[in-house]
Every structure is written in C-alpha cells, then in structure tokens.
Amino acid sequence: MLNKHHLSGVLIALGCLPLAVLAGTGATPAPASQLAADVVAFVGEKISVEVFPDTPEEIAARKAEDERVMKERGMQRVSMRLNTRLKAKYRVLKVVAGQHTQDTIEFIAVDHYGRPRFAEQNPVLLYVKKDGAGAYVHVRYPYSFVYPTRDGNWASCSTGTELPERDSPELLQAVHRVDFAPAVEVPAAQLQARLAQAMAMERASHYDIAGERATCRQGLTVGELVALHANKVAAD
Numbered sequence: 001m002l003n004k005h006h007l008s009g010v011l012i013a014l015g016c017l018p019l020a021v022l023a024g025t026g027a028t029p030a031p032a033s034q035l036a037a038d039v040v041a042f043v044g045e046k047i048s049v050e051v052f053p054d055t056p057e058e059i060a061a062r063k064a065e066d067e068r069v070m071k072e073r074g075m076q077r078v079s080m081r082l083n084t085r086l087k088a089k090y091r092v093l094k095v096v097a098g099q100h101t102q103d104t105i106e107f108i109a110v111d112h113y114g115r116p117r118f119a120e121q122n123p124v125l126l127y128v129k130k131d132g133a134g135a136y137v138h139v140r141y142p143y144s145f146v147y148p149t150r151d152g153n154w155a156s157c158s159t160g161t162e163l164p165e166r167d168s169p170e171l172l173q174a175v176h177r178v179d180f181a182p183a184v185e186v187p188a189a190q191l192q193a194r195l196a197q198a199m200a201m202e203r204a205s206h207y208d209i210a211g212e213r214a215t216c217r218q219g220l221t222v223g224e225l226v227a228l229h230a231n232k233v234a235a236d
Helices: 056-073 168-174 188-195 222-235
Strands: 039-051 084-097 104-111 124-130 136-138 144-148 154-157 184-187 207-210 213-216 218-221
Touching: 039 104, 039 222, 084 222, 124 222, 144 222, 154 222, 168 222, 184 188, 188 207, 188 213, 218 222
Parallel strands: 104 136
Antiparallel strands: 039 084, 039 124, 084 104, 124 136, 124 144, 144 154, 154 218, 184 213, 207 213
16 A cells, blocks of 8 residues: 555656655565566666666677678768667566566666656556566566556556557547546646647546646556557567
8 A cells, every 4th residue: 555644745746756655566466467477567666777788799799880881881980879778676666467576676678769768757657578588678668657546556647658659549548537646737838738749648638727737637547558558568
C-alpha cells in the first residue's frame, strides 16, 4: 500500500514529480499477462542511469565503418553514434507482470536519441526482458509515466503515451475515469499546447480545466497499459 504519510497533501505536477514512496516490491506475485515469461513489467523509480562505455572491439568496429563510408562516398569522417548504451538501476515500486523478487532491478538500455525519455520522470512503467546471458535489457520503446491512485494502484494520466503509434486508437478508446491521489495537475497553457499538436495522444475531455490549471481525471491502470502494449513488447 502507498505510504499516505508521505503522499498526503502533495500535489503532483506533470513533468515535475518528487521521488515516490516505495509502494510495493516484486515480492508480491504478479498477475498473469499476455507477455512472454522472460518479460517483467514494473513501476519503477530511478536510482541511476549511466552511459555504458563501449568496448575496444566496438570502438574499432565503428572506426572501421567510418572509414568504409568515407571511402565509398568521399565523405569526411562521420563517427556517427546511432545508439547509446546505458546501464540503469531502478527501485521497484510494483511488479505488474512477470517475476522479480528484489526491490531493485538493473538493466541495459539502448537508446537512439542518446538519453532515454523514460529516465526524465518518476515513477514510470517499464518493460525489461532477459538476454541470452540472463541479464535484463530494456524493451524499446513503450513506457508510461504513472501516478498513484486512491485505491493503491498506479495509472497513467490520459493514454500515458507521448507519441502516436500503432496502438494509439486502442489506447484512446480505453481511457476511463481514474481517481488519482494526490491530484495530478498540469498548467492549462501547457496542456493546450500539447492538444494543438496534429496527432495529440490526449484529449481535453481527459481533464477538468479551471483557470490556469488542468486536473487529470482519466487514464489507464498499469495492468491495462501492459495488456495494450503486449503486442509491441512481443515484437521487440
């Protein structure tokens, strides 16, 4: 259960969250899901996310590729790094699906943009799976920023997705009333700017807008998010 002493009276603003209170760990059996047996879906709080240094072999391979491109295209040295590897450690607040019994989890993430967006806010729903060596790796790219609910669960505000994807229609159709505790608010002007985007993944009806504040009233529980993301996770 949530530690109400720490949460009471705290107003959570989107994009500016305090560290969450430990709300449960992997010691609680996870519900059955459509995910593969080696996948763990969990609500986590960032402890650290650090760049994972390249091995000498990887550096040499990238240098050789640069030289090949130069020779074929007459280009100057490019040394373009398309993917950045990171080592992440998270505190486990809730295991939503899969098996994990420790209160922390470590995994390797590979991100095309240098630093993963999921690391910018707490708490977050993430998916990891074991590689051939038994280590956890991050499943790209589904993630959702989530917030505590009055019944002790976690849920996204609106769809919990920033970018439109193949499962966007299903996410939008599934959104329903959620009782967040404490309240989840965002500046109304910020919300209006997001809603003005051509393929916005939230709707004004998901919020109560009063003056300069918009209070989130609808979303998806973490269990629902896992079910809706199952196909995307399986395809990674």
